[in-house]
Structures are given as structure tokens and as C-alpha cells.
Amino acid sequence: MSKKTTIYDIAKALDITAATVSRALNNNPRISADTKKLVLDTAEKLNYKRNGLAAALKSGKSNNVGVILPFINRNFFSTVIRGIEEELIPKGYHIIICQTHEDEKKEMETVQNLLNAQVDGILISLSRQTDNIEHFTQVLKKNVPLIFFDRKMDIRGASSVTLDDYQGAYNATQHLIEQGCTKIAHMTVDPSLLIYKNRYEGYRNALLDNELEVYPEFTVNLKSEIEAGREAARKLMDLENPPDAIFSATDLGALGAIQHLKSINVKIPEDFCVVGFSNEPFTQFMELPISSVDQSPLLMGKTAAKVFLEQMDSKDVKIQKSMVLTPTLMIRQSSTKLKS
Amino acid sequence: MSKKTTIYDIAKALDITAATVSRALNNNPRISADTKKLVLDTAEKLNYKRNGLAAALKSGKSNNVGVILPFINRNFFSTVIRGIEEELIPKGYHIIICQTHEDEKKEMETVQNLLNAQVDGILISLSRQTDNIEHFTQVLKKNVPLIFFDRKMDIRGASSVTLDDYQGAYNATQHLIEQGCTKIAHMTVDPSLLIYKNRYEGYRNALLDNELEVYPEFTVNLKSEIEAGREAARKLMDLENPPDAIFSATDLGALGAIQHLKSINVKIPEDFCVVGFSNEPFTQFMELPISSVDQSPLLMGKTAAKVFLEQMDSKDVKIQKSMVLTPTLMIRQSSTKLKS
DNA sequence: TTATATTGCGCAATCGATTACATTAAGTTA
DNA sequence: TAACTTAATGTAATCGATTGCGCAATATAA
Structure with a gap:
């Protein structure tokens, strides 16, 4: 040795x-x-x-950035990470990844830990539970760049890179309408989270803009799980006047719905159309490929990383940037009634 | 401030x-x-x-561990990470995750970077390309614990946590035989990688132990992609004497095969059985759920982390541990010819 | 009562690199 | 040639925490 x-x-x-x-x-x-x-x-x-540690101690720059997100084993998030890495690793940064498991307490702890570890910046996608902002103001007080991605919170001094969820939902709904669907249901998750609220608004306004009625009973809350999707579809189809399409805010919800619909012999896409959200890989593998809204996770990661780099390059000037990415609707068989 | x-x-x-x-x-x-x-x-x-940095500088212990793996956006790997985190975060460690994208050069660079960052240990799953061992001997020379998971290399002083790929493949093949299949094909990826070699051996020996013939043309190499699976299945079915089952070393390969088989109206599981490997989430979502060998990624991550902790606790004594986890065959519809 | 432990804490060096502030030597200008 | 730049390097403090050694005060033993 x-x-x-x-x-x-x-x-x-x-x-x-x-x-x-x-x-x-x-x-x-x-x-x-x-x-x-x-x-x-x-x-x-x-x-x-x-010796990086010595240099870090003296200069106050650790060359580490913290990335905090709910889960890592979800395609969307792991691809965001990949995007972040592609930008930051070549610049000599190390990425410390932390999962919150949607737990606010863990999120707060993690922020503290990263701060103690002297990270040069924090990129974060909020946990579902979070409504406290104290841990974030602490970050900003220490002059550490804070960048939200996907799930954001409006805080003075913090930047964000998000998807235009409203637009994505609007486009998906509009697409369903163009396919001839008129009774479109919506599956959402947690309306208190901005992204789901925006998706709902997009769905709603697309209906209104097309002079379609918005039936409250057509919007159902569910966990992002496949069983929940099945169950929700069952309830929807048991309505007196059932829908003829579903725009789901999650892909697993869409999948669950499709499974139930098939089980009761509803023909997709002939008699019923479904669109999901996130463009998870499985959506294209299915026997009946599922239409979905792509969130450009790679681009989101890269963009968030670039915003961070900008902030590092001009530590003195206070930059606050809010970037909104445009979603892409991936049209697949589950919603292709009419060949265009 | x-x-x-x-x-x-x-x-x-x-x-x-x-x-x-x-x-x-x-x-x-x-x-x-x-x-x-x-x-x-x-x-x-x-x-x-x-101030962690100061403490780290003085004590030589950074409380960071590096995790190197080919890709992060694969369920198997991201779940391993989750396992590692669950063990190491509570002990005050930070996890630095690095992807090699199956590139040996990048792997070597990464190891160097982590070493310079003074990580306390390195957990790694080899890139496909890797056959150099120099960077690993460097790690060991510095007395930094080195633990391989899943894809290993036999190096004196390095520990490993792997899956019993042989057994997994053997069980899968045995299961197919018990379903009445006699002409079982095998899709593999890169036979130079130990895990695939072991899967092949397991397949082969299961056939031999059941006094079935091993036809060389029944074993095909392919990339781990869905199109490759389709293509390979086409070739297999075009044989004069086509197989009646496939044991694929990857789930995507199995899926591609199933897609092709369906397209030529082969009835699964009645006339043809398929088993994959990895138990990727999509295998259970499919309309025809795919049987697959589960690799216990969570357990693998936790075990690797524990081995690391053991080595840290007794830095003086040289511990070298090789742990082999037992796979679980998840039997689903794609291979359930006989109801048991 | 003297000798010896034990307890509690201070002193100062150390980890390795960075950097403001000299210092010295060489070059330039008037 | 005196006065002044400029270039190239040295001095020493600093980042914040850790730790071996030592010392004083108190406790225990003989």
C-alpha cells in the first residue's frame, strides 16, 4: 500500500x-x-x-451535485439521470443520487445530508408529499444552486425545467376527439401535485374548446398502479352513460384500463380509444401498443444540468430560469381509430 | 449568506x-x-x-461509495441500486452512481475518477467489453474494497455477489421439458460474458440430463433487443425441424420471439412455450404474461452492500467473499401448457 | 501520607491543496 | 545608471476536523 x-x-x-x-x-x-x-x-x-477532498475543502467546491428524486427504478427518472450525467460527468462532476420514495421527511433529510456533504448544487424532483419549503430556502440561503425538474415548486431563486403537462394533456385529448371520441374520461393520480393538475386542466380545456361537456364522474383518481387502472375502468364502464375513450395521466393506469376493457370484450381502438402519459417503454411493446405522451426525459435531464452549469458559471449574478419542454404525443394503435 | x-x-x-x-x-x-x-x-x-469534507480529508474516509454499472435505466440495475441504498444510506454513506454504457474505456476512467474522489469502496457490474483488469488491481492496491455484482471477474481480493445463472437456466429449461417440450431453442447474447455462458451451460445440461439432443442450430446469438428477438425467432422457425420452445437469456428476446410467433399464428402456450430471463416488469403486464427467471435485484444490491460494510468493518483482515443468489423461476402463461 | 491511577481536557501537528502577499531576479525606460 | 516593471517563484496562512501526546486535577491504593 x-x-x-x-x-x-x-x-x-x-x-x-x-x-x-x-x-x-x-x-x-x-x-x-x-x-x-x-x-x-x-x-x-x-x-x-x-486529492479531490483536499481541494474541495480549500476551495469550497466539491464537484459533487446531488440529484433527488422519488424513485430511480422508473424509466422516466432513470433517463433523466442519464441526461444529467451526460452533461455533468464530462465537466468533472460526480452525481450523488438519492431517492425519497415520495416521503417528505426523507426528502428533507436528504437535502440536509447533501448540504453537509458540500454539494455544489441540487437537482430535485419533488416527492408527492412535499409541501414544506424550509429545506429549500436553506439551500438557497447557502447560495447553492437549486433546480427543480418535472415536479417543481415556485420558490424565488430556484430554477426549474418542466414539461408542458397542460399542452401534453391538451394534445392527447384533442387527438382523441379527432378520432371521433366524444365521451372522454380522465384518470388522474394526485391532483394536489402540479403536474397532475395541469394534465387535468389540459384535458378539460380541450373538451371545452371542442364544445364537449365535462362530466365530473368521468374524472377518477387512482394510484399509479395497474390494478387501480383496471378497477377505475370497471367503475367507468359501469356508469349509466359510459365513456368511449380514456386519457390517463399514467401509463400503468392506461394499461390497467385496457386490460379490463379487453376482458369485457370492448374493441380497442374500434369502439374505445386510450392514451396514456409518460411513454414508458412497455407502451410500445404491448400487443396493442399504447399511445402516450412522451416527456423527453433525456432532454429534461440535460437541460436541468445545463441550467445548473450556467448558475455555477455566474455565481455572483443571481439567475433564475424556468424552462418548459414541449411534449410529444406518440400515437399508437390504442387510439388509432382513423388512419390518417 | x-x-x-x-x-x-x-x-x-x-x-x-x-x-x-x-x-x-x-x-x-x-x-x-x-x-x-x-x-x-x-x-x-x-x-x-x-463539514464532511474536512473530516474526510483528515480521516481518509469520504463516506462515499461508487457504484458502476452498464446502464441505470434498466429495471434490474436500478433495483440493485435501490437495494444498495437501502443498506448504505442509513449508515451515512452517499452513493455515487456511474454508467459505463458497456464501454471498457469509460469504465476504466470511472474507476480512476472514483479513486481520486477518495471513495471508500466500489461496487461494480462489469461492462460487456471489459477484459482488462489493471484498473481493478489498482483499486485493490489502494486497499479500497471492490465488490462485483451480477457481472463479475475473478480477481484475488475482490468479492462478488452474483446470481446462479446456471441454476436459473437449468430450472427454466427443466420446466419447459416438464411442459412436454422436446425441441428447445436458446437465445443468448454475448457468450463471452460469464452470465450468458452460464445460462447456456444450464440450458445445455438440463437437456442432456433429460436425454434430449442439443442441436447447435437451436442456439442463436442476438443483441438484447426486441427486433433481434423477432428476427431470431424467424430463423428458428424457418429451420427444417423447428423448435417447440425457446428459453431466452433476455426478456426482450423472449418478447420479440413471441411477437413473431403470434404473427405466424403459432399458439402459445399450446403449441409453443417461451421463457425469458430477468423478470422485467413488462413480462407480467403483457396480455400473454411471459415466464421469466427472477434475479432478485433488490437482494443482490443489499447483499453487495453488506459485503462492503463487512469489509469496512475489518479493513485489516482481508476478506474475500463470493456469494451466489438463487434465482426464482416465475412461471406465467407463456409456458403453462399443463396446469399443475 | 505518599505513590499511583484515572479522568478530563488542552496543545499542536496533520490531512493535501490553494492563494494572498511577499520576494527576487531579470528586463525596460528615461 | 537609477527607477520602475514584469515575470517567476517562495512564504505562510487557510479550509475544518481529527488525534497522539502531555499535563493537571482528582481518586484510589498502599
Whole structure:
């Protein structure tokens, strides 16, 4: 276990001081080209590796950024992460990923932990439960960039990258209307979360703009689970005047609904259309591929990362950016009544 | 932006030295209970937060562990991560996740980066390409625990947690045989990777143990993609003497095969059985749920984390552990010819 | 009562890199 | 040539926490 070589070792080898070595390694213009080369060569020879911790301690910059999200094992989130990585790793950052499991308390703890670990920034997608903002004001007070993605909260000083959920929902609903559906139901999850509220509004306004009635009993809340989708579809179809289409705010909900509809021999898409939301991979694998709204998770991650980098580059100026990505409707068989 | 409080601030407030404060905070037995209480109270009052970087620099322990894997946006891997987190976060560790995208060069870079960041340990699932071991011996030389999961390499000093791929494949094949299939084909990916080699061996030996012939043309290599599965199935069915079952080393391969089989009106499971590997979520969502071998990713992650903790607890003693988890065959409709 | 533990805490070095502030030598200008 | 730049490097403090060693005060033993 050979001791790691430090700048002092290099200094000793060249009979100069550690300060000079440090400057040479950092390509400081006040160091002569000759010395730089000597230092670089010796560093190489001695197999020198910069001790990130020491540098971090002194400079206050850890080169770590924290990413907080509800779950990692969901395609949407893991793809966002991939986007973040693609931007940040090449810049020398490390990504610390933390899951909240939709638990506000855990979210608050995690923020504290990351702050103690001296992260240079925090990218976060809110837990469902969260309504406290104290932990976020703490982040901002410490002048640590805070960027929300997907699930945001409006806080002065925090940036955000979100999807235009309203537009996505509007487009999906409009598409169903264009397919000839007139009694369109909506499955939502937790209307207290902004994203679901926006999806509902998009759905609602598309109906209104097309002079279709908005039946309250056509909007059902459910957990984002497949069984819940089945159950909700059952209830909808048991109505006196059942719907002829469903726009679901989640893909699993849509899938559950389709399963129930098939089980009661409803023909999709001939007699019933379904559109989901998130464009989860399975939607295209199904025997009956499911139409869905794509959230561009890769782009969202990259964008959030870029916003973070901007904020780092100009720590003095206070930047606050709110970016909204445009969703893409992926039209598949589950809603293709008419061939266009 | 108030300056962070340090142990010196606490010391000054109580008119004692920072050394005492440090010891009190670390619950050192040489500090009196009274002093400890005072320090703790004052720390609370001044909103003191330990600077992890400083502690890390001094102690050489960063409380970060690196997790390296090919992709994060695959259910198997993201669930392994969840398992790792569940064990390590409560112990105060942070998890730095890095993706190799199956690129050996990137893997080597990543290992270097993590080492420079002074991680306390590295948990890794090999990239497909990797055959170099230099970067791993470097890790071990620095006395940093190295634990492989799922995709391993045999290196002195490194531990591993893997699945008994052989057994999983054997059971799957045996199950197909018990369903009455006699001409069982096998879709594999990259036979140079140990996991696929073992799956092949399991398949092969199950056939041999049942005195079934092993036809070379029944084993096909493919990428882990759905189209490849379709294509491979086409080739298999075009054989003079086509198979009556497929055991695929990947779920996407199985799905692609099923899609092709359906398209040529082969009845599953009546006339043809299919079993996949990995138990990806979609396998149970399908209209025809696909049998698959579950890899217990959560358990794998937890186990790998525990092995790491063990190694940390006894840094002096050299522990090398190889753990093999038992797979579970999830029998679903795609291979249920006979009701048991 | 003297010798010896034990308890509680301070002193100061240390981890490795960074950087404001000298300092020295060489080059330039008038 | 004196006065002044400029270039290149050195000095030493600093980031915040940890820890071996030592010392004083109190407790225990002989």
C-alpha cells in the first residue's frame, strides 16, 4: 500500500515549493512553461493523483451535485439521470443520487445530508408529499444552486425545467376527439401535485374548446398502479352513460384500463380509444401498443444540468430560469381509430 | 449568506478547545458527560453542521461509495441500486452512481475518477467489453474494497455477489421439458460474458440430463433487443425441424420471439412455450404474461452492500467473499401448457 | 501520607491543496 | 545608471476536523 504522492512529493523531487507545483498543475499563467512541463512530467512519473477532498475543502467546491428524486427504478427518472450525467460527468462532476420514495421527511433529510456533504448544487424532483419549503430556502440561503425538474415548486431563486403537462394533456385529448371520441374520461393520480393538475386542466380545456361537456364522474383518481387502472375502468364502464375513450395521466393506469376493457370484450381502438402519459417503454411493446405522451426525459435531464452549469458559471449574478419542454404525443394503435 | 459554524465557534462559545468539541461530538469516552451535553446543546443552538469534507480529508474516509454499472435505466440495475441504498444510506454513506454504457474505456476512467474522489469502496457490474483488469488491481492496491455484482471477474481480493445463472437456466429449461417440450431453442447474447455462458451451460445440461439432443442450430446469438428477438425467432422457425420452445437469456428476446410467433399464428402456450430471463416488469403486464427467471435485484444490491460494510468493518483482515443468489423461476402463461 | 491511577481536557501537528502577499531576479525606460 | 516593471517563484496562512501526546486535577491504593 504505497502512500499516495502529493504535490509535496513533486515539489521535493524538483526542489521547488508545493505552491509552484499547485500553480503549475492548475496551469497558472504566472508559472513558466519550462517549470510547468517539469512538474507535469514528474507528476506523471510519480503517478500523482489530485486529492479531490483536499481541494474541495480549500476551495469550497466539491464537484459533487446531488440529484433527488422519488424513485430511480422508473424509466422516466432513470433517463433523466442519464441526461444529467451526460452533461455533468464530462465537466468533472460526480452525481450523488438519492431517492425519497415520495416521503417528505426523507426528502428533507436528504437535502440536509447533501448540504453537509458540500454539494455544489441540487437537482430535485419533488416527492408527492412535499409541501414544506424550509429545506429549500436553506439551500438557497447557502447560495447553492437549486433546480427543480418535472415536479417543481415556485420558490424565488430556484430554477426549474418542466414539461408542458397542460399542452401534453391538451394534445392527447384533442387527438382523441379527432378520432371521433366524444365521451372522454380522465384518470388522474394526485391532483394536489402540479403536474397532475395541469394534465387535468389540459384535458378539460380541450373538451371545452371542442364544445364537449365535462362530466365530473368521468374524472377518477387512482394510484399509479395497474390494478387501480383496471378497477377505475370497471367503475367507468359501469356508469349509466359510459365513456368511449380514456386519457390517463399514467401509463400503468392506461394499461390497467385496457386490460379490463379487453376482458369485457370492448374493441380497442374500434369502439374505445386510450392514451396514456409518460411513454414508458412497455407502451410500445404491448400487443396493442399504447399511445402516450412522451416527456423527453433525456432532454429534461440535460437541460436541468445545463441550467445548473450556467448558475455555477455566474455565481455572483443571481439567475433564475424556468424552462418548459414541449411534449410529444406518440400515437399508437390504442387510439388509432382513423388512419390518417 | 451567514458563515457556517465550525467546531471553533462552539469552542469559543464555551471557552474550551476545538479538540474537546470534536471529541464531544464524536462521543469520545474521555470527555465528561457534562461537557458533552454542553457541546451538543451549543452545537444545536448555533446550528452547527459537520463539514464532511474536512473530516474526510483528515480521516481518509469520504463516506462515499461508487457504484458502476452498464446502464441505470434498466429495471434490474436500478433495483440493485435501490437495494444498495437501502443498506448504505442509513449508515451515512452517499452513493455515487456511474454508467459505463458497456464501454471498457469509460469504465476504466470511472474507476480512476472514483479513486481520486477518495471513495471508500466500489461496487461494480462489469461492462460487456471489459477484459482488462489493471484498473481493478489498482483499486485493490489502494486497499479500497471492490465488490462485483451480477457481472463479475475473478480477481484475488475482490468479492462478488452474483446470481446462479446456471441454476436459473437449468430450472427454466427443466420446466419447459416438464411442459412436454422436446425441441428447445436458446437465445443468448454475448457468450463471452460469464452470465450468458452460464445460462447456456444450464440450458445445455438440463437437456442432456433429460436425454434430449442439443442441436447447435437451436442456439442463436442476438443483441438484447426486441427486433433481434423477432428476427431470431424467424430463423428458428424457418429451420427444417423447428423448435417447440425457446428459453431466452433476455426478456426482450423472449418478447420479440413471441411477437413473431403470434404473427405466424403459432399458439402459445399450446403449441409453443417461451421463457425469458430477468423478470422485467413488462413480462407480467403483457396480455400473454411471459415466464421469466427472477434475479432478485433488490437482494443482490443489499447483499453487495453488506459485503462492503463487512469489509469496512475489518479493513485489516482481508476478506474475500463470493456469494451466489438463487434465482426464482416465475412461471406465467407463456409456458403453462399443463396446469399443475 | 505518599505513590499511583484515572479522568478530563488542552496543545499542536496533520490531512493535501490553494492563494494572498511577499520576494527576487531579470528586463525596460528615461 | 537609477527607477520602475514584469515575470517567476517562495512564504505562510487557510479550509475544518481529527488525534497522539502531555499535563493537571482528582481518586484510589498502599
